[in-house]
Amino acid sequence: MDQNLVLIGYAVPLLLGLVLISPMSQSLVSSLVERQPRLAHERRRHMLGLNLVALTGFVVSVHTLWITNKISEGGNVCSSATVFSCDDVLGNAAYNTDPFFGISWGLIGMFAFGALLFITNSVSKEPDALWAESYLKYGKYMTGGGMLVIALLVSYEVQMGKICQFCTMAHIANVVCLAGFWKAGKMHDEGRWNDELTENSPFWKNKQED
Amino acid sequence: MKHNIEADVRTDTAIKIAALFFVSIMFLAFTTDPIASGTKVGERAPPLEGMAYNGSGWTSFDMSDYITNNWTSEDASAEWLLIEFMDTDCPFCVNSAEEMGQNANYFMKVGPQSENSWRGPVVNFIASATELDIQGHESSRDEIKAFRDRTSGEECAGTSCGDQGRMGPAHNFIYIDDLDQDNMQSWKVPGTPAYFLIQPDGIVAWTSADSQQEKVADGIFRIMNEQGLV
Numbered sequence: 001m002d003q004n005l006v007l008i009g010y011a012v013p014l015l016l017g018l019v020l021i022s023p024m025s026q027s028l029v030s031s032l033v034e035r036q037p038r039l040a041h042e043r044r045r046h047m048l049g050l051n052l053v054a055l056t057g058f059v060v061s062v063h064t065l066w067i068t069n070k071i072s073e074g075g076n077v078c079s080s081a082t083v084f085s086c087d088d089v090l091g092n093a094a095y096n097t098d099p100f101f102g103i104s105w106g107l108i109g110m111f112a113f114g115a116l117l118f119i120t121n122s123v124s125k126e127p128d129a130l131w132a133e134s135y136l137k138y139g140k141y142m143t144g145g146g147m148l149v150i151a152l153l154v155s156y157e158v159q160m161g162k163i164c165q166f167c168t169m170a171h172i173a174n175v176v177c178l179a180g181f182w183k184a185g186k187m188h189d190e191g192r193w194n195d196e197l198t199e200n201s202p203f204w205k206n207k208q209e210d
Numbered sequence: 211m212k213h214n215i216e217a218d219v220r221t222d223t224a225i226k227i228a229a230l231f232f233v234s235i236m237f238l239a240f241t242t243d244p245i246a247s248g249t250k251v252g253e254r255a256p257p258l259e260g261m262a263y264n265g266s267g268w269t270s271f272d273m274s275d276y277i278t279n280n281w282t283s284e285d286a287s288a289e290w291l292l293i294e295f296m297d298t299d300c301p302f303c304v305n306s307a308e309e310m311g312q313n314a315n316y317f318m319k320v321g322p323q324s325e326n327s328w329r330g331p332v333v334n335f336i337a338s339a340t341e342l343d344i345q346g347h348e349s350s351r352d353e354i355k356a357f358r359d360r361t362s363g364e365e366c367a368g369t370s371c372g373d374q375g376r377m378g379p380a381h382n383f384i385y386i387d388d389l390d391q392d393n394m395q396s397w398k399v400p401g402t403p404a405y406f407l408i409q410p411d412g413i414v415a416w417t418s419a420d421s422q423q424e425k426v427a428d429g430i431f432r433i434m435n436e437q438g439l440v
Contacts, residue, residue: 072244074412075279121226
């Protein structure tokens with residue numbers, strides 16, 4: 001299978017998640033609200049987007065580990081003479097594991113995005129729980145720490161002169177999650193974490209105007 | 211009866227995420243058969259690349275050009291690799307240079323072949339010449355050339371690299387410039403000389419570190435016999 005097609009398959013949910021997290025989600029989903037009233041709530045849209053992005057990051061990490069394993073068997077998965085060649089990056093034994101425990105970066109990604117999925121799922125189901133706000137903070141710290149790991153991995157890619165497209169997709173998922181957790185904290189602080197439609201809700205206002 | 215609803219949500223979610231993780235691991239286990247990268251027997255050898263001297267000039271070398279990924283042990287026509295990590299100023303490397311040259315000619319099938327010639331697959335010898343961080347071990351490409359070609363003008367381990375220094379004729383195998391120790395570090399070589407026999411598919415078959423009582427030629431004979439290639 002063409003790996004670029006697979007890559008596009010990952011980009012779609014990632015972009016959808018990004019749109020749901022972004023401020024423009026309100027105008028974009030307005031036509032869907034009649035059929036999916038839940039999307040009227042900013043918090044629900046936001047958490048749906050975060051869940052999508054975290055799940056995409058998890059699946060990309062699984063795929064990255066699969067590619068690493070296949071390369072170790074001697075196979076070629078996404079080898080290319082251009083700068084975009086994940087085989088050259090994931091197949092480089094000097095860089096394809098963490099420097100402390102020798103664990104494959106793909107497996108580390110699975111653990112990280114698995115933990116983020118746990119946070120986003122739990123908070124989605126119980127957004128008003130006492131622990132929800134703390135969990136969102138943990139998510140922010142985790143993805144913030146992930147930025148340091150991304151910086152290390154990008155420095156490896158610069159040294160090799162090659163870019164691993166799948167790894168980059170996982171990095172983007174981490175950055176979007178960081179933005180999502182940061183925005184969730186802001187929504188808490190500004191009192192926009194409300195589950196109910198209120199008079200201040202833009203959709204409520206629009207309905208009144210209609 | 212009282213229920214802790216908050217705990218239920220998290221437990222339920224944790225079980226679902228754990229199940230997803232488990233399914234992913236099962237998928238990986240059923241669809242892949244990973245081989246660890248490293249320099250122990252059975253592991254996939256790390257990359258080995260750099261500029262190499264072949265007797266006439268310096269050209270780019272990449273070990274992956276020698277690797278046959280779909281090699282099977284029945285295939286006796288595929289070529290093996292014997293990697294030597296050495297330092298032109300290391301006395302042990304200088305002393306073993308003559309024997310290395312003889313081994314290389316024998317296993318690389320250099321020159322006219324006779325009844326006593328090597329009957330197994332070709333084993334290409336490759337030396338990766340480094341510069342150890344020891345006083346008096348300063349090296350250069352000129353010194354590597356002199357060591358390989360056994361010419362005078364450079365000093366190897368305190369004596370001339372030529373006629374009064376290392377014994378034996380000029381080598382017929384290539385020497386990679388690893389003066390920056392890049393290859394040595396990625397192969398985690400603690401000292402020189404160190405030898406690695408690499409299968410045609412890039413898997414390490416024998417190392418001098420794991421078989422310290424065995425000489426290079428004996429190691430090659432044993433491994434080839436075990437694989438039924440001789």
